[in-house]
Amino acid sequence: MYNDYKTKLTQFYNRDRRMPTYSEMMKLFGFKSKNAVARLVDKFIEEGIVSKDYLGRLIADTSFDSIPMLGSVKAGFPSDAEELKDTINIDDYLIAKKDNSYMLTVDGDSMIDAHIADGDMVLVEKTNTAKDGQIVIANVDGEFTMKYFRKDKENKVWLEPANKDFKPIYPKMYLNITAVVKAVIRKY
Amino acid sequence: MYNDYKTKLTQFYNRDRRMPTYSEMMKLFGFKSKNAVARLVDKFIEEGIVSKDYLGRLIADTSFDSIPMLGSVKAGFPSDAEELKDTINIDDYLIAKKDNSYMLTVDGDSMIDAHIADGDMVLVEKTNTAKDGQIVIANVDGEFTMKYFRKDKENKVWLEPANKDFKPIYPKMYLNITAVVKAVIRKY
């Protein structure tokens, strides 16, 4: 019964991306009084799955936006996966600077040995500097490409593919870094 | 000036994960009257970056939760990347059944030829059925592993690694599918 309420609350949040008001919870839970809701909310708060802001409005705990984080594949699924408290929010996990992040689609297999395949998506952060060894999006002599960024002791810079069928790219005119790759995402 | 307001609104939303009230916007924008806010909000609505719910409270447009989606790597960065309207929310993009999704860490290189490397994270959906060719988490004779799921015409099932150094796994006692891999995520 009590868990039904939690389920309904979660469903509401997933649908509307916000917590319901007390009136909405009355309908949602089937109560005819806001007081019944208030008592229930107190339990939610005690349990720590929600909290209140400075005006008394409900705030969802981070777990509402997250999915359970299990251990390694070898460890497999715990018998009661629902009980696990460790959760992760993919957006927060991947995106550090939201205002500066972009998604790109990979075409070509020049980075295949780094396990970035044709059709994968990459999350990048815009910048014009990079460290040796980072994967970057760069503009070399007018053409955009994604490669390993290389810089030696004499500050000579070039790009290196992760595919033995491709050759390193040495800029003729210029090599401008546009962004660094922060994550790779592949969907099946 | 007007864009400053949008920036501040975005910052507020990113920090608090909700839209500010009119009073909060007064402080946020430096107004001394709620009416000034109301006029500004009307413009936001006209522009389509926010809307209102049935109670008049502000709702963030989906773009607030998303990051810009550019084209392919070869196309590179458009000269004015800010102007692009195509955005994507990583969570929504990847997660179809939230209540049924889990994250696991990959250990080992048995799927390396499918470009899933040691240390990568996989997003999985719990299920006990799979189609031939899908990547699954399975319990084979008591041990959990991630492999290609195979099923031939006679309904014989086994697991196949994506690494020529590993051999296919034929169950002695049982092969229980636990989850199917929906996405791979690698963070740098």
Next chain:
DNA sequence: AGTATATGTGAACGAGCGTTCACAGTCAAG
């Protein structure tokens, strides 16, 4: 200069908010 348009101020308003009270019904333990 004069006028129209846009932008901000200040005050008032009704509505819905979350809170709190007294009270009735339910259920289990003594």
Next chain:
DNA sequence: CTTGACTGTGAACGCTCGTTCACATATACT
């Protein structure tokens, strides 16, 4: 059966909400 703890009802309260006035100030155009 009685008692006490728990749970839900119904009504009232103060508060902040978003809305909407009339009015002042700034900006732009003729």
